[in-house]
Amino acid sequence: MLHLMKTPNRVKTPNRVARLLVAAVMAALTLLMVSSQSVFADGSGHNKGATLRSEATELGIHIGSAVGSTQLSTDTQYAQILGQQFSAITPENEMKWASVEAQRGVFTFGPADAEVQFAEQHHQLVRGHNLVWHSQLPTWLTSGTFTNEHKIWQWDVVNEPFNDDGTLRSTIWEQALGPNYFADALRWTHEADPHAKLFLNDYNIEGAGPKSDAMYALVKSLKEQHVPIDGVGFETHLGLQFGLPSMQPNLQRFADLGLDVDITEMDVRMILPATPALLATQASWYAQVLQACIAVRRCVDFTVWEYTDKYSWIPGFFTGQGSADIYDENFVPKPAYAALLDALKHPVSHQRH
C-alpha cells in the first residue's frame, strides 16, 4: 500500500492525460489491494458471491481447513474449493515428524512446501501442525524451509499433552525431558521462529472438565513464568452421540489469561447412516461453535479437519462413523456449510464489531 501510494511521485508524466491515466491505474490497484482479502484468490479476481472466507474476514476471523498433499496435487475440484472458501490451512499430516523424517536423517519437505506454496498463492495463512521434540532442538526446525521466511502463522508446539482425566500423558517427551518440557519446547520454538504464534493443542478441552482444567492450570503457569505462549487450540472433534459441550465460557476463561483461543480441528461425526435429522443437528452444532468463537474476541481462527467427507479421517479411525465434514463426498455443501455461512452473516454477538 505504502509503496503504491508513493509511486506516483516518482513517475515522470509528460502530460496531463498520462498523469490521469497513472492516477486511474493507481486508484484501481489501491482498490484491489484494499479488497484483496475478500476477493476470491482463484486467479479470476472476480467476487462471485459470499464465501466462508469473505464473510469471516469482515469479523476478523480466519476460516481454515486441514489439507492433505495427495488430494491437493491430484484433485483439482478439491484444490479449487479450498482456495475459494478458506483463508487458512493446516497440513493434516505433512509437517508431523513421521512425515518430515520418516527415516532417520532423511528429510522430506516437498509435500509440506507444496501446501505452503498453495497457501501463498491463495493468500492463506498456515497453521504449522505440529512440532515434536527430543532432548535437543531438531535441526530441521532451524534449518528447514518452514521457518526461514516466517511462513508459519501459528505453530501447534505441543500436541495432545493430556489424558482425559487431566493427568499428563506419558510420552517419550515427558519421560525424557520431565514434566516441564512445555516451557523448553515453547522457548526453543520462539527462538527458531520468533514471528510465529505458539500454541498448545488438545481435544476434549472444549467444555468444562478435568482435562480443560489441567490445560488451564498449565497455560496460566506458563504465562506467569513469561514463557512464550500465544494461544490454546481446541481441536473440537465432536460426535453427535456425545453431546455438544458448552464452549463459550470455557474459551472466555482462557482468553482472559491473555491467550488466543482457536478452534483448530473441528468435525462432527455421527453413527452412519446420515439422515436429514442428523445432518440438521450437525449443522446447528457447527454454527453454535462458530458463534462461540465469534463471541470471544481472542478466537481468531476456526479450522475444520478437512472440509469434505471425501477425505475425512473419521471413517478410518471410528468404525461405522462418518459424514463429519461440511461438504459431502461429491463436494456438495451440506446443511453445515449453509449454517456456518449464516452464522458469519448473522453473528449472535456483536462484540467483535
Ligand code: XIL
Ligand atoms: C489425524 C489425521 O487426520 C490422519 O490422517 C492421521 O492418520 C492421524 O492423524 N488430532 C490431531 C491430528 O491433532 O493431527 C489428527 O490427525 C487428528 C486428531
